[in-house]
Amino acid sequence: MDENDNPAAERELGCPIFEAGILIAPHDKPTCNGLVAPNMSKVRRHLQKQHLKRKPKNGDPHLNFLAHCLTCNEQFIDETVYRATHNTATCRKSKRPRKGDDAQREQWITLCALIFDTELAQRSYDSKHSPS
Ligand SMILES: [Zn+2]
Ligand SMILES: [Zn+2]
Numbered sequence: 001m002d003e004n005d006n007p008a009a010e011r012e013l014g015c016p017i018f019e020a021g022i023l024i025a026p027h028d029k030p031t032c033n034g035l036v037a038p039n040m041s042k043v044r045r046h047l048q049k050q051h052l053k054r055k056p057k058n059g060d061p062h063l064n065f066l067a068h069c070l071t072c073n074e075q076f077i078d079e080t081v082y083r084a085t086h087n088t089a090t091c092r093k094s095k096r097p098r099k100g101d102d103a104q105r106e107q108w109i110t111l112c113a114l115i116f117d118t119e120l121a122q123r124s125y126d127s128k129h130s131p132s
Helices: 016-024 040-050 079-085 101-115 118-127
Strands: none
Touching: 016 040, 016 101, 016 118, 040 101, 101 118
């Protein structure tokens, strides 16, 4: 069910929570072992498996809900908002997503910004283990 199986040399994507965590609290034990994913659906699957409702040592879970609407290609961490119109016939926001590096980057930062904030999301993306 991957919507992006393009094997082209795209930049690998990390786990937003892992990457941001390194910036926020470099000495804390990360909540996961990180991720090297070729596309956003793998990133979302990782978050759903590893992070959903999982509490870090101190504080609230980073993520209580995560869904991706295939119609408008937006990501949601608020279940109420998502259930209201998305992935149903009432959502007809836009056409199929653009693909490629830019789209992946945009989605990654958008998702990370939903969980944290835009500034941190941008920094997390940029600081991602440099591709060698
Ligand atoms: Zn993770
Ligand atoms: Zn939608």
